[in-house]
Amino acid sequence: MLTVTINEQELRVNEDATVLEVARDSGIDIPTMCFLEGISAFGACRLCMVEVAGTSKLLPACATKVAEGMEIHTDTERLRSYRRMILELLFAEGNHVCAVCVTNGACELQDMAIDAGMDHVRYNYQYPERGVDLSHDLLGIDHNRCILCVRCVRTCDELEGAHVWDVAGRGKDSRVILGMDEAWGSVETCTSCQKCAYACPTGAIFFKGSSVSEMQHDPAKIRFLANARQNKEWLR
Amino acid sequence: MKQIVIDPVTRIEGHAKISIFLKDDGKVDHARFHVTEFRGFEKFCEGRPLWEMPGITARTCGICPVSHLLTSAKAGDAILSVKIPPTAAKLRRLMNLGQIIQSHTLSFFHLSAPDLLLGMDSDPVGRNVFGLMATDSELTRKGIRLRQFGQEIIEHLGGKKIHPSWTVPGGVREPLSEDSLKEILAKVPEARATITTALELFKKLLDDFPTEVASFGNFASLFMGLVTPDGMWEHYDGKLRFGDSDGKIVADQLKPDDYQSYIGEAVQSSSYLKSPYYRPYVDESSSEGKAEEAGIYRVGPLARLNICERMGTPLADEELREFRDRAGGIARSSFFYHYARLIEILASTERVENLLNDPDILHTRVRAEAGINQLEGVGVSEAPRGTLFHHYNVDENGLIEKVNLIIATGQNNLAMNRTVTQIAQEYIQSPEISEGMLNRVEAGIRAFDPCLSCSTHAVGQMPLHVQVLSSSGDILNETWRD
Numbered sequence: 001m002l003t004v005t006i007n008e009q010e011l012r013v014n015e016d017a018t019v020l021e022v023a024r025d026s027g028i029d030i031p032t033m034c035f036l037e038g039i040s041a042f043g044a045c046r047l048c049m050v051e052v053a054g055t056s057k058l059l060p061a062c063a064t065k066v067a068e069g070m071e072i073h074t075d076t077e078r079l080r081s082y083r084r085m086i087l088e089l090l091f092a093e094g095n096h097v098c099a100v101c102v103t104n105g106a107c108e109l110q111d112m113a114i115d116a117g118m119d120h121v122r123y124n125y126q127y128p129e130r131g132v133d134l135s136h137d138l139l140g141i142d143h144n145r146c147i148l149c150v151r152c153v154r155t156c157d158e159l160e161g162a163h164v165w166d167v168a169g170r171g172k173d174s175r176v177i178l179g180m181d182e183a184w185g186s187v188e189t190c191t192s193c194q195k196c197a198y199a200c201p202t203g204a205i206f207f208k209g210s211s212v213s214e215m216q217h218d219p220a221k222i223r224f225l226a227n228a229r230q231n232k233e234w235l236r
Numbered sequence: 237m238k239q240i241v242i243d244p245v246t247r248i249e250g251h252a253k254i255s256i257f258l259k260d261d262g263k264v265d266h267a268r269f270h271v272t273e274f275r276g277f278e279k280f281c282e283g284r285p286l287w288e289m290p291g292i293t294a295r296t297c298g299i300c301p302v303s304h305l306l307t308s309a310k311a312g313d314a315i316l317s318v319k320i321p322p323t324a325a326k327l328r329r330l331m332n333l334g335q336i337i338q339s340h341t342l343s344f345f346h347l348s349a350p351d352l353l354l355g356m357d358s359d360p361v362g363r364n365v366f367g368l369m370a371t372d373s374e375l376t377r378k379g380i381r382l383r384q385f386g387q388e389i390i391e392h393l394g395g396k397k398i399h400p401s402w403t404v405p406g407g408v409r410e411p412l413s414e415d416s417l418k419e420i421l422a423k424v425p426e427a428r429a430t431i432t433t434a435l436e437l438f439k440k441l442l443d444d445f446p447t448e449v450a451s452f453g454n455f456a457s458l459f460m461g462l463v464t465p466d467g468m469w470e471h472y473d474g475k476l477r478f479g480d481s482d483g484k485i486v487a488d489q490l491k492p493d494d495y496q497s498y499i500g501e502a503v504q505s506s507s508y509l510k511s512p513y514y515r516p517y518v519d520e521s522s523s524e525g526k527a528e529e530a531g532i533y534r535v536g537p538l539a540r541l542n543i544c545e546r547m548g549t550p551l552a553d554e555e556l557r558e559f560r561d562r563a564g565g566i567a568r569s570s571f572f573y574h575y576a577r578l579i580e581i582l583a584s585t586e587r588v589e590n591l592l593n594d595p596d597i598l599h600t601r602v603r604a605e606a607g608i609n610q611l612e613g614v615g616v617s618e619a620p621r622g623t624l625f626h627h628y629n630v631d632e633n634g635l636i637e638k639v640n641l642i643i644a645t646g647q648n649n650l651a652m653n654r655t656v657t658q659i660a661q662e663y664i665q666s667p668e669i670s671e672g673m674l675n676r677v678e679a680g681i682r683a684f685d686p687c688l689s690c691s692t693h694a695v696g697q698m699p700l701h702v703q704v705l706s707s708s709g710d711i712l713n714e715t716w717r718d
Contacts, residue, residue: 103291103401134285134633142285185633208634209605211409212291213401 004070013066019050020061023074030074031083031112034149035062036199036219038226039158045090045149047083047112050074058082084116092123093172095130095144100203104215108201109147126172133178135185138208139197141176146204148174152196155222159229164190198222238262240664242674254656254677262666267656269649269681278639286312286608286634291401293626293641298398299342302335302390303619303644304626305403306472311626312405314493314613315634316606323599324407329472330591331393331402332617333584336471337427338386339620340537340577340584343685344434345379348574351679352441356448357672375437378430382581385427389588392416407603414598421592424585428551431581435555438578442562445571451662452680453570453655456481458514458533459542460647462618465489467545469552469583471618478514478533479543483566487516492616495625499642502528504649511649512642532650535622536684537576542566549590552583570655573683577620608634619644621685645686655680 002015006023013022018041023030033045041062049058053071061074073079090096090109101107130143153165153176164187168177179187197205198218206215224236238260243253256267277296284292290308294301306328313320320328350363354371362370369376387397393412394400402409442449459481462474467488476490478498490498500518502511513531520527533539547553559579563572591597608630615626622644629638659680663673 100288100291103399132283132285132635134635140285208285209287209607211287211401211404213395213409 002066002068002070004066004068004072006072007074015066017066018062019059019064019066019070019072020048022066023061023072028074030061031115032062033108033112033147033201034151036151036155037223039151039154039199039222042150042154045086045147047086049079049082051076051079080116084118087113087116087118088121088123090147091118091121092125093128094147095127096202098145098203100212100215103212106215106217107203108217108219110202128172130175133184134208135183136190136192136208137185138192139184139194140206140208141178141184142204142206143175144204145202146176147202148176149201150176151199151201151219151222152176152205155195155199159222159225160191160193160195162189162191162193165196195222195225240669240674242678254681256656256660256664256677258664264657264660264664267653267660267677269652269656278641281636281639284636286315286628286630286636287405289626289628289636290403290405291399294399294401296641296643300335300339300619300621301399302331302394303617303624305394305400306332307615307617307619307624307626309403309405309407310615310617311613311628312615313604314615315608315610315628315630316405316604317609318406318604318606320407320604321599321601323411323596324602324604325473326591326594326597327393327408327412327602328403330412330588330597331390332472333588333591334386334389334393336386336584336618336620337581337588338383338390339685340581341379341383341386343620343682344574344577344581345376345383347685348679348682349375349379351675351682352438352445352574356676356679357670360671360675363675375433378433382427382430382434385423386584388423389420392420404603406605409603411600411602412597417592417598420588424589424592428582428585431578431585432551435578435582438575439558439562442575447662448676448679449569449571451659452676452683453651453658454568455654455658456568457651457654458486458517458531459539459566460514460533460535461540461543461623462616463488463544464548468548469540469544469546471540473617476616476623477543479566481566481568485543486514492625493614495614495616495627495642499647500528500531501642501646509649510646512647513650529650532654533647534570534651535644535647536573536620537580538567538570538573539622540618541576541579547579547583549583549586551586552579555579555582570651570680570683573685577685608632621645622647645684648684648686652681652684652686655684 001012004011004013006028011022011026020030030048032048034042043060043063046060048061050061051073052059101110132142134140150167156165157163164178165176167174168181169175178184197207198221200217203215228234238258240256241253253270254267257265259265281292290305293304293308296304346365350368354363354367390400391397394402458478460476460478462470463477464470464474476492477488478486480486498515499512500515502513504511511528513528514533518528518531541556541559547556556579559575612629617624624644625642627640628636631637656677659677663676
């Protein structure tokens with residue numbers, strides 16, 4: 001066991017735990033977007049950054065292991081400022097003018113922006129030209145709403161074992177792709193398990209044929225499936 | 237030539253201005269109604285999934301989102317090639333009736349009653365719903381509660397009053413609950429009493445406005461709307477009928493799918509609103525401007541009452557007979573839009589009651605499931621302001637490739653231009669213009685209850701800006717109304 005302090009609160013913690021796990025176990029909330037219980041941590045979104053005494057660098061809570069005597073702050077003015085900036089950049093980068101999320105409320109990006117008090121975006125909207133793929137029988141992907149959290153990529157690879165999803169391109173041209181950058185309906189390795197739709201935090205991956213009020217995501221199902229497989233606990 | 241600009245036009249839904257052009261002798265040459273807002277729905281819907289269309293297009297308007305929800309879902313039904321379950325069709329009808337009640341009530345009690353009850357020349361500071369409340373609080377309260385009744389029907393069905401995403405291609409998302417049915421049914425008598433009172437009041441007022449009746453868009457035109465196979469008033473389904481001002485049926489039982497063969501759309505450089513016209517009456521090869529004027533038609537409550545054989549419910553049929561007696565047959569004056577609107581509210585309360593007593597109304601099978609079976613679909617229904625068309629082309633996966641929306645207010649564009657010209661010519665004789673005269677020009681537009689955007693405006697906070705301009709553009713006279 002180790003001793004760390006989070007927001008001046010002294011805690012005894014397991015030595016292989018991450019800062020995020022320790023904080024959440026103690027009831028301290030740290031916002032996350034790309035992190036999803038049940039699949040590996042990735043550290044892509046940078047929303048879970050925390051301040052650690054002794055280093056001027058901000059560290060991602062989801063991918064930083066605790067160490068003896070670590071002094072952590074999770075909710076400082078500097079962190080709030082950066083988190084809001086990250087959210088604004090996410091909104092500016094894609095096309096998040098959705099008629100969908102305001103209606104169904106099932107969008108983690110929207111929820112987080114509300115929590116952060118993001119009432120406007122200070123950066124120029126990029127209005128990228130992105131498409132919608134409805135070629136799959138059951139599911140659709142709207143790249144306009146994708147924030148590249150790659151939950152779908154990790155879920156498909158680690159839980160389903162199909163690795164249908166991946167990322168192509170670099171920088172602002174990065175995008176999630178299916179198979180060998182094919183239309184979803186023609187990717188033979190897709191098992192139509194729908195886990196990617198459960199994992200998606202925005203309206204990017206959705207169940208085809210549902211109206212704007214019917215957007216369903218179920219990130220907790222990913223955690224349940226991972227736990228069920230690992231610990232043989234099949235009751236949810 | 238001198239020019240008077242009314243910008244913005246107040247107590248309407250949306251943003252518009254009116255220009256009145258004066259000849260050198262100060263007499264009115266002509267007037268123009270400009271819609272100054274640009275929306276772009278037809279363009280930005282391209283590439284979106286079909287199933288999102290009811291939700292997106294409902295955002296066209298905060299007053300009549302239900303009209304877009306229904307019409308969009310009907311276009312979706314056509315693309316899925318489904319016949320929706322009977323209960324779903326009845327529930328959609330119920331919601332449309334709630335929509336007609338709330339929207340018509342807003343138009344009459346909140347927006348136009350201040351002109352009618354307080355007087356066209358009354359002080360503009362109090363000529364609004366708050367002034368009305370100070371003068372006749374009981375009537376105003378009843379009006380607000382009547383609108384609430386319509387809104388609550390929408391809320392019971394769709395979960396919320398504005399922008400309920402409830403209709404879907406194939407039917408509706410949720411059935412009606414027994415509790416909701418009881419709650420709506422319990423409020424029908426009060427709604428019926430309020431609209432009956434309002435109708436009696438309006439009929440008495442008609443005698444006080446002879447000049448307005450004669451000059452508020454009083455001209456011959458075609459009228460268009462949906463009717464049942466036997467020519468009865470219709471608001472959700474049915475086929476289209478064109479009738480003229482002499483009561484002759486010009487075309488009947490036209491298939492909505494073929495609307496492009498009988499409706500053309502002209503574009504004016506002075507407005508973002510297109511000007512639809514009846515194609516068979518227009519020489520489209522003509523190079524002269526304003527050729528579309530020959531195909532002028534009106535839609536909405538006045539048109540629906542003018543073209544139908546009967547309303548289909550006893551109280552409304554009785555009122556329709558009196559309406560025709562007072563109008564001398566077909567009502568040509570746009571002032572009668574108010575009258576027709578009130579009769580439609582009455583008819584809607586009767587139909588709401590009938591639907592709620594229908595044994596099928598609580599059935600829970602309300603949605604048909606299907607994939608993309610057609611690449612094109614047209615949906616039509618009667619919005620409070622008139623016939624609404626949604627026309628979609630999709631690819632084989634259901635992504636929208638092309639959208640054409642023909643909105644009720646657009647179809648009244650030619651008629652509204654003619655109305656403002658007629659009123660200006662009647663009331664404005666020189667560049668020295670009283671506020672009451674300008675208010676009449678605005679009131680002429682209000683009679684059509686145009687819905688120009690998705691926004692509602694706080695009453696009394698939109699200023700009226702009037703400029704009198706010389707032919708060289710110099711401002712000769714300028715006043716502001718706060």
